[in-house]
Structures are given as structure tokens and as C-alpha cells.
Amino acid sequence: MRRALHKWGAAVVVAAGLASGGLVPNAIARTPENPSRVPPVALVTLPPEAQATHKLILAGGPFPYSKDGTVFGNRERLLPLNPRGYYREYTVKTPGLRHRGARRIVCGGTPPTKPDTCYYTSDHYASFQRIAP
Structure with a gap:
């Protein structure tokens, strides 16, 4: 490669x-x-844990992990470029794991409960799908 x-x-x-x-x-x-050509994915097709995390984001929590809601730096530059602090990351639980795993939802915009857009990654930021409601 x-x-x-x-x-x-x-x-x-x-x-x-x-x-x-x-x-x-x-x-x-x-x-x-x-910056990106992020393919869309319907929220209803994501794993149930991702749907639950998305619902928590819109409700403002409570979140199960202390890192949830922290700034996502977009260092990989796979998402559209925005000022630092625009994106926030949230853990999507993975059944059977005792740690945070690789699945995340990253949302951009303010306030965090009304994001402009959200993205799902199942591979710890190596790729993203734009969540379409």
C-alpha cells in the first residue's frame, strides 16, 4: 500500500x-x-447503540464516559474544516467490550444539543459517514 x-x-x-x-x-x-466527501448514512441503519448515543447528544446527556462531549480536533482532516471547538466527540458503546472501543459519533455546531451535522465512525476516525436523520 x-x-x-x-x-x-x-x-x-x-x-x-x-x-x-x-x-x-x-x-x-x-x-x-x-476536505471530504463524506457519504451519508440513515440514522435508523446505524447500530442501536449509535442511535441511543445520538438521542443522548440531542438530550444533552447524561453521557456514560467522561470524554463524551470533549472537543474533537479533526486532525485527520476527513471532516469539513471548521474552527477548533466546532466538533465534539461521543462514544458509541460496543457490546462485549470493557473499554470505549472504536465507535464514535462526532457532531459539529452549537449548541451541542442542536448540532449542524453529525458523523459516525466505526473505526476510530479512519472513516466517517454523515448521519442523515
Whole structure:
């Protein structure tokens, strides 16, 4: 696998080389000029734990983990660029795990109970899906 990094640190392309030495077709470049092409996902299709976390976010809690509601820095730059403090992260419980696991919901906007948009990740910020109500 070959990884190219943009000078701002954002992953530009992650693609496997083909036998011809070319890149995988449809690789999406992510840069500050093109921050993301985040696919939508219907809330009702997410795991029940994600739906419950989303409901808690809109209600303002109470949240099961002390890190819930803390600022998400978007260091991966996979979400649209916004000022620091715009995004907040929340844990989505994973059945059978005794720790926080990899699943999160990240919401942007203020107040936190009325976010502009929310995103779901099942792989600890490696990829996101925009939650469509």
C-alpha cells in the first residue's frame, strides 16, 4: 500500500498499486481545498447503540464516559474544516467490550444539543459517514 501525504498533513490518497503501477480508480483526494466527501448514512441503519448515543447528544446527556462531549480536533482532516471547538466527540458503546472501543459519533455546531451535522465512525476516525436523520 502506498500513502501520500499533503504538506498540511492530510492524507491525500491511500491506494494500492496495481500490477501496471497505477493507482486504484476512484481514489478520493482529501485536501484543505476538498476536505471530504463524506457519504451519508440513515440514522435508523446505524447500530442501536449509535442511535441511543445520538438521542443522548440531542438530550444533552447524561453521557456514560467522561470524554463524551470533549472537543474533537479533526486532525485527520476527513471532516469539513471548521474552527477548533466546532466538533465534539461521543462514544458509541460496543457490546462485549470493557473499554470505549472504536465507535464514535462526532457532531459539529452549537449548541451541542442542536448540532449542524453529525458523523459516525466505526473505526476510530479512519472513516466517517454523515448521519442523515
